[in-house]
């Protein structure tokens with residue numbers, strides 16, 4: 588087993604139908620927009636939202652056994668020593 592940091596981007600969509608009283612199309616849309624940005628419809632949005640896209644990116648994390656410095660796999664792929672104490676990396680164990 589090893590340790591990873593996983594960056595995640597989840598894209599959601601929510602389709603809502605709201606009935607409002609207004610004097611114009613613009614006012615009707617503005618009323619619903621206000622409700623959304625005031626979180627009045629947060630429960631509705633949560634109930635109706637669907638994930639439309641998702642992206643995951645895992646990055647393995649390492650720790651230097653000599654000094655405890657933490658660094659990621661991008662450093663491991665480019666270097667042979669700890670960026671902090673210069674200990675040799677080939678002997679490193681995933682923690």
Ligand SMILES: [Zn+2]
Nearest residue numbers: 651654669672
């Ligand atoms: Zn070190």
